[in-house]
Amino acid sequence: MKTTKYLSYVVGELPEGCRLCMKGMKLVYFATGLCGRSCFYCPLSKERKGKDVVYADEVPVKDLEDVLAEAKAIDARGVGVTGGDPMLRVGRVVEVLKALREVLPRKLHVHLYATTQPHVNEPSLGKLLDAGVDELRFHPNLEVVDELLPLKLAVDMGFEAGLEVPAIPGFEDKICKTIERAEKLGASFVVINELEMTESNALALQIRGFKLKAGTVSAVQGSWETAMTLLRFVEELGLSGHFCPAYIKDSAQFRNRLRRKARSIAMPHEVVTRDPLLVKGIIEPPQGSSLEEALRRVKSIAPELYIYVNTSKNRLECNYKELKKLSEKLKGAGFRLSIVGELPTSFREQVMLKPL
Ligand code: SF4
Incomplete structure (x- = not known):
């Protein structure tokens, strides 16, 4: 068993979809919240949940352009198609993949999460094969004996196919038997996720006696140990396996993706920090003064300073280090100065404010 640099655990080879995902190089395309399971x-x-909504990473999608803009913003090298059950909207998935391949210059690695329900069949899988999906991750039904027929079909059709399972304490036997069946059908990997307690499943988990692990925001107590048991079992079978702890989603995937997005959307006066935040200096006009007057005034004090006029927020913006150097002069002229940090999301939420 090996540890990755993001502190996840691997046996055999790390699936390609996971490798790119942890580096934040994958666009997460949420194809629909619909799903035939519960x-x-x-x-x-x-x-x-249960809604036919679409997201590209955290961005709600109205049309194809939203997906393409997000993919370009993070300079995506691949796509993870998820849901709900994306196989209920195969046409939508195929259309998006085709459009992404047209606008992104490099080869895209695509993995897709699928259930094992009857609509995951030869015609629907055939469409994915034509659309260039590389890897299929089947989420078995863990409450019955799942025959995993779509997985067998996918292997026969030439997909790289495996399982993706949550590490549910008390389900070790069931999951191991499912992994054993998958291995016999030709699966090449198993991805194990730490079970997470979220706002929407907390009640259902608590009724069954599950508790939040101390010191974490979402990991379920005992899931880590279950994951390790499953990963050892995967190793004994000679399959590749990856245990993705809950903190990876924040510490690796999400942050790395934001970092890539920050670099691509940063304006010339914005500095990208490790967090990642877009940090910049803010100059607010004195009371009663218009933005145009303020701009003229600042230019007379600092003619070389690059200034971005943010009309929607009624302020001038510049490099924060330059602003620090000029702060005495500008404050003396009545300007209010600060340094702000914004998240590199579509809404650019302000999360840091330091008055100067
Ligand atoms: S966990 Fe996956 S398969 Fe199960 S209900 Fe949710 S979206 Fe559907």
Whole structure:
């Protein structure tokens, strides 16, 4: 068993989909919140669960352009298609993949999460094969004996196919038997996720006696140990396996993706920090003074300073280090100065404010 640099655990080879995902190089395309199953541990939020909504990473999608803009913003090298059950919207998935391949210059690695329900069949899988999906991750039904027929079909059709399972304490036997069946059908990997307690599944988990692990925001107590048991079993079978702890989603995937997005959307006066935040200096006009007057005034004090006029927020913006150097002069002229940090999301939420 090896540890990755993001502190996840691997046996055999790390699946390609996981490698790119942890580096934040994958666009997460949420194809629909619809799903024919109702797993008690389903972590989908109430905004997504059971609703035919689409997201590209955290961005709500109205049309194809939203997906393409997000993919370009993070300079995506691949796509993870998820849901709900994306196989209920195969046409939508195929259309998006085609459009992404047209606008992104490099080869895209695509993995897709699928259930093992009857609509995951030869015609629907055939469409994915034509659309260039590389890897299929089947989420078995853990409450019955799942024959995993779509997985067998996918292997026969030439997909790289495996399982993706939550590490549910008390389900070790069931999951190991499912992994054993998958191995016999030709699966090449198993991805194990730490079970997470979210707002939407907390009640269902608590009724069954599950508790939040001390010191964490979402990991379920005992899930880590279950994951390790499953990963050892995967190793004994000679399959590749990856245990993705809950903290990876924040510490690796999400942050790395934001970092890539920050670098691509940063304006010339914005500095990208490790967090990642877009940090910049803010100059607010004195009371009663218009933005145009303020701009003229600042230019007369610092003619070389690059200034961005943010009309929607009625302020001038510049490099924060330059602003620090000029702070005495500008404050003396009545300007209010600060340094702000914004998240590199579509809404650019302000999360840091330091008055100068
Ligand atoms: S298959 Fe996935 S999306 Fe569907 S209910 Fe289960 S956990 Fe939720």
